[in-house]
Amino acid sequence: xxxxxxxxxxxxxxxxxxxxxxxxxxxxxxxxxxxxxxxxxxxxxxxxxxxxxxxxxxxxxxxxxxxxxxxxxxxxxxxxxxxxxxxxxxxxxxxxxxxxxxxxxxxxxxxxxxxxxxxxxxxxxxxxxxxxxxxxxxxxxxxxxxxxxxxxxxxxxxxxxxxxxxxxxxxxxxxxxxxxxxxxxxxxxxxxxxxxxxxxxxxxxxxxxxxxxxxxxxxxxxxxxxxxxxxxxxxxxxxxxxxxxxxxxxxxxxxxxxxxxxxxxxxxxxxxxxxxxxxxxxxxxxxxxxxxxxxxxxxxxxxxxxxxxxxxxxxxxxxxxxxxxxxxxxxxxxxxxxxxxxxxxxxxxxxxxxxxxxxxxxxxxxxxxxxxxxxxxxxxxxxxxxxxxxxxxxxxxxxxxxxxxxxxxxxxxxxx
Amino acid sequence: xxxxxxxxxxxxxxxxxxxxxxxxxxxxxxxxxxxxxxxxxxxxxxxxxxxxxxxxxxxxxxxxxxxxxxxxxxxxxxxxxxxxxxxxxxxxxxxxxxxxxxxxxxxxxxx
Numbered sequence: 001x002x003x004x005x006x007x008x009x010x011x012x013x014x015x016x017x018x019x020x021x022x023x024x025x026x027x028x029x030x031x032x033x034x035x036x037x038x039x040x041x042x043x044x045x046x047x048x049x050x051x052x053x054x055x056x057x058x059x060x061x062x063x064x065x066x067x068x069x070x071x072x073x074x075x076x077x078x079x080x081x082x083x084x085x086x087x088x089x090x091x092x093x094x095x096x097x098x099x100x101x102x103x104x105x106x107x108x109x110x111x112x113x114x115x116x117x118x119x120x121x122x123x124x125x126x127x128x129x130x131x132x133x134x135x136x137x138x139x140x141x142x143x144x145x146x147x148x149x150x151x152x153x154x155x156x157x158x159x160x161x162x163x164x165x166x167x168x169x170x171x172x173x174x175x176x177x178x179x180x181x182x183x184x185x186x187x188x189x190x191x192x193x194x195x196x197x198x199x200x201x202x203x204x205x206x207x208x209x210x211x212x213x214x215x216x217x218x219x220x221x222x223x224x225x226x227x228x229x230x231x232x233x234x235x236x237x238x239x240x241x242x243x244x245x246x247x248x249x250x251x252x253x254x255x256x257x258x259x260x261x262x263x264x265x266x267x268x269x270x271x272x273x274x275x276x277x278x279x280x281x282x283x284x285x286x287x288x289x290x291x292x293x294x295x296x297x298x299x300x301x302x303x304x305x306x307x308x309x310x311x312x313x314x315x316x317x318x319x320x321x322x323x324x325x326x327x328x329x330x331x332x333x334x335x336x337x338x339x340x341x342x343x344x345x346x347x348x349x350x351x352x353x354x355x356x357x358x359x360x361x362x363x364x365x366x367x368x369x370x371x372x373x374x375x376x377x378x379x380x381x382x383x384x385x386x387x388x389x390x391x392x393x394x395x396x397x398x399x400x401x402x403x404x405x406x407x408x409x410x411x412x413x414x415x416x
Numbered sequence: 417x418x419x420x421x422x423x424x425x426x427x428x429x430x431x432x433x434x435x436x437x438x439x440x441x442x443x444x445x446x447x448x449x450x451x452x453x454x455x456x457x458x459x460x461x462x463x464x465x466x467x468x469x470x471x472x473x474x475x476x477x478x479x480x481x482x483x484x485x486x487x488x489x490x491x492x493x494x495x496x497x498x499x500x501x502x503x504x505x506x507x508x509x510x511x512x513x514x515x516x517x518x519x520x521x522x523x524x525x526x527x
Contacts, residue, residue: 393443396443396445399514401512408440
């Protein structure tokens with residue numbers, strides 16, 4: 001085996017970690033139901049690799065090497081926890097299985113889908129599902145996950161620990177649900193993946209590498225699920241939706257770093273390859289013939305992308321799609337987007353009327369896009385004073401400085 | 417639960433650009449008031465206007481300037497009343513100063 005210097009060994013170990021971390025955690029956790037134990041075992045194995053590989057060379061099958069080392073640790077941990085009687089057979093089985101997986105030439109079984117289903121199990125609190133996926137499948141630490149979801153690192157660490165011990169203690173299964181259960185259970189997996197993506201997407205400048213990374217990780221998870229469940233239209237729909245959005249990332253900023261809203265973006269600045277991939281996915285999904293939230297949302301994006309050819313978004317289609325989405329989800333954010341579409345198809349007064357119907361919804365009270373949309377429609381209806389007030393609220397609610405400046409300037413223009 | 421958001425940023429810049437930044441700051445305070453969570457808050461004069469008092473072994477010392485020599489100083493604060501730390505962090509992230517310096521979030525410890 002070739003000798004490698006420390007730097008390149010570290011690079012190889014990091015590359016293996018990146019590629020295989022989730023797979024190895026999933027393989028071990030699916031057999032022990034002990035996610036935290038699997039993570040500990042693997043981080044020990046990676047630490048051993050950094051000591052061992054520079055001396056004896058990088059093994060021919062690094063994944064198998066890591067799994068064998070991790071197995072010892074995982075079994076030790078598991079042995080400590082279980083009673084002697086029930087553990088012996090089980091641990092023997094695990095050891096055999098790990099050895100078989102590590103020694104065989106065939107790839108280690110991919111249990112990441114089972115791990116994703118465990119993370120998004122209905123018994124796991126909704127808000128912790130996406131953070132749990134980031135940590136177990138991608139190996140993000142609690143501080144990074146906490147920052148991404150705006151939770152203090154200490155609190156995030158505790159919540160992750162609690163969720164993992166719930167998986168173990170409640171006996172949450174590591175398996176892809178049966179046919180009849182699958183759509184509902186898949187929905188919570190997809191929701192958590194979309195939550196990962198959305199956190200990254202909400203940094204339009206892409207100036208925070210950490211969050212831009214999250215959008216990419218969301219797409220990566222979406223690809224994983226779409227490749228492991230190629231006949232699930234919603235999995236394809238979610239991947240399409242994320243690709244459509246990602247295609248517009250760079251177009252959201254001009255050369256000076258100022259915010260450019262969708263309506264003012266130059267379609268030529270959108271990523272054509274990502275859009276083509278999204279269109280193909282959406283087409284494949286619709287051929288399966290089971291509509292759902294993510295396909296509808298992806299279809300909305302597709303109707304916006306029409307601008308590349310016709311110069312105008314297909315607002316009539318967008319309105320119909322939001323009607324369907326509203327019937328499906330009852331979400332106030334969907335109702336808001338539907339009102340924005342109405343303003344295009346039937347005029348700003350109709351849009352404003354639809355917004356008025358939402359005015360009492362407490363979930364929109366501190367939601368910046370609601371106030372920005374309201375301000376825009378009020379201005380278009382000639383009510384400058386009310387528009388200025390609504391813009392002011394949008395400014396106060398917006399965390400992104402560039403978007404804040406944009407809204408502030410819109411407001412200032414109304415005064416002259 | 418009450419939390420104090422302590423705003424730290426480059427003091428000279430904060431004071432110099434106050435006029436330009438005030439509309440954003442007012443809009444931020446206004447939405448907190450509308451959300452019914454705002455308790456109190458103020459901006460502070462520049463750190464160079466500070467004087468610092470301490471009593472050591474019965475002797476009073478007064479120093480010119482702020483407590484610590486630093487580029488970033490306390491420039492103001494808000495006290496908000498929200499259900500938990502997550503909610504406080506979400507409001508802190510909207511503070512315009514968070515994009516320029518940092519906003520420390522601390523639970524108030526009632527006397």
